[in-house]
Amino acid sequence: MEDIFVLIISVFIFLFLLVAALFSNSLTIASNLIFIGIVILLVPTSLLRVFKYRKFKAYEKVFPIFLRDVAETLQSGSTISNSIQECEKIDYGSFSSEIKKMSNQLSWNIPVDKVLESFSIRVKRSKILTRSITIIRQAEKSGGDVAEAMESLAENIQSLRDVQEEKSILLNQQMLIMYAIFFIFLGISIAILRFLIPLFQTPSNVGGFVLQGFNQNPCAACVSSSDFACFGCTSMFAVSTVFDFGAKEETATYYRSLFFSMIVIQGFFSGLIAGQISSDSLSAGIKHSFAMLLIGVFIFVLIIRLGLA
16 A cells, blocks of 8 residues: 555656646756656655565564464463464564554454464565465464474574575675676766767867768757657757756767766666665665666766866
């Protein structure tokens, strides 16, 4: 429900800003409104998913401890309902709120199976928790040894988490490589603008060599044209207008917009890949994408403003 509510609000604000952009007489204002709208559309939902991902990872961390505590109480002759209610007195961090909900439901004489089913629905984003609850429910229904099942589950979950942590440590190195690749790409882009673009703006005779047929500005023909074939150049013009990279007639403006767009694309997708590598989740990669985008855009725009490229 939270995801749907946040998405609806984000879409409503995005549509409002989009309509405002359409009625704006300034391309700069319209572009900024659309950019802000896209950010509002993507950021809240993405952050909510990241927070939920972290919450369920915290649940998975303490869940084996909870299972062992319940199993220990069961072995002393208590029922599973009383065991869960007894665990309410123990501090499990953020997972304590879920235990409290289960304990309250049990105090209202709701069957254990229904309580576990409700808990499974609330944590459906975690495969570890949902599968564990399914096994416990089946053991409880079949009259099997629930305490033994919980002990076995706790050991398996802990072993799985240990393997995942070892994997995470190894893959974090790969994640750092993704950051290194992005910053190398950023540095190369700035270097090209700093040292090679001035050569494009010199006469065709460079160092004794004649550059025949070389088009310094690929978008020169689209400066005053609205043809559909100029869609790519029009996009570059929009970027240059929004970030004030210079007049669209200038050769340097085109390349500034081009490399800026490449940095944004590289940063966004590199972040997603870094998240997939380190946490096995694209949602977790959103934070890496935003980090790369913010740093990359800030450095690039700062270099342009300082006149260094």
